[in-house]
Amino acid sequence: MNPLTGVLGEAWTLYKRYAKHFLTISFAIYFAIAIVTLILSLALGTFGGLLGSLLTLFGMFLLQAALVKAVQDVQDGRVDLDLRRTIDAAMPFVGTVAIASILASIGIAIGFVLIIVPGLILLTFWSLIVPEIVIGGSGAIDSFSRSWRTVRGYAWNVFGTYIVVFLILIVGEFIISLILAALPYALRGFFADIIVGTLVAPFIATVVTLVYFRLTAAHGQPGQPGTPPAGGYGQYGGGYPPADGGFGAPPAGGYGPPPGGGWGGNG
Numbered sequence: 001m002n003p004l005t006g007v008l009g010e011a012w013t014l015y016k017r018y019a020k021h022f023l024t025i026s027f028a029i030y031f032a033i034a035i036v037t038l039i040l041s042l043a044l045g046t047f048g049g050l051l052g053s054l055l056t057l058f059g060m061f062l063l064q065a066a067l068v069k070a071v072q073d074v075q076d077g078r079v080d081l082d083l084r085r086t087i088d089a090a091m092p093f094v095g096t097v098a099i100a101s102i103l104a105s106i107g108i109a110i111g112f113v114l115i116i117v118p119g120l121i122l123l124t125f126w127s128l129i130v131p132e133i134v135i136g137g138s139g140a141i142d143s144f145s146r147s148w149r150t151v152r153g154y155a156w157n158v159f160g161t162y163i164v165v166f167l168i169l170i171v172g173e174f175i176i177s178l179i180l181a182a183l184p185y186a187l188r189g190f191f192a193d194i195i196v197g198t199l200v201a202p203f204i205a206t207v208v209t210l211v212y213f214r215l216t217a218a219h220g221q222p223g224q225p226g227t228p229p230a231g232g233y234g235q236y237g238g239g240y241p242p243a244d245g246g247f248g249a250p251p252a253g254g255y256g257p258p259p260g261g262g263w264g265g266n267g
Helices: 007-017 019-076 083-113 117-125 129-134 142-151 155-179 185-219
Strands: none
Touching (some): 083 117, 117 155
């Protein structure tokens, strides 16, 4: 049985139900970054643009952590953390998320240079590093092996889910670009970044977080059965699949494909 069956539908339902909360978090961070970056660029020129780029990078890591925390928060059916409390809760993880994300980006980029396929493999197996950190409490380096273990055995299901998300996002961004086409070029880029980021980031975070919940449930956590609860997989509040849970550690030779020449089945 594929534990990710219906995950996109569940993500969309959750996204719509808590759209105001998710979009507020996303917009607040994107808007703050965009305004400060614009001011720095106008005031300090090239140096200001560089500072703005660093601020943008920090904001992206904060946004990832904040949205995963927000999705975790609403698993009980209500919003317990408002905007400020969500950001406060995410702040302790920003440094760890930054280190892991930068290392993952480097590894995935190298993988894409090596005939693309290794990059896709790493992108799939490392896709859960942020929820592993924010929800599972992993360190930056440990998050790679823990994400690998969580995805292992369901990699084709995870990859297929992300492909569908990617296609949906392409269509969505195309529609938004058409709507903004009447604006001057400079304003078009400014508003496009804010609007697209605000709308897209929460949905991606929702999908990734629900994938994390479903796969940790499928592997069976300590004190939690592998079958989903009546309300869905989303009720699981985090935790890491046990090392002896039957899906093994990353191969000794690195983070390449699992033994057997494939990405595993559903077992």
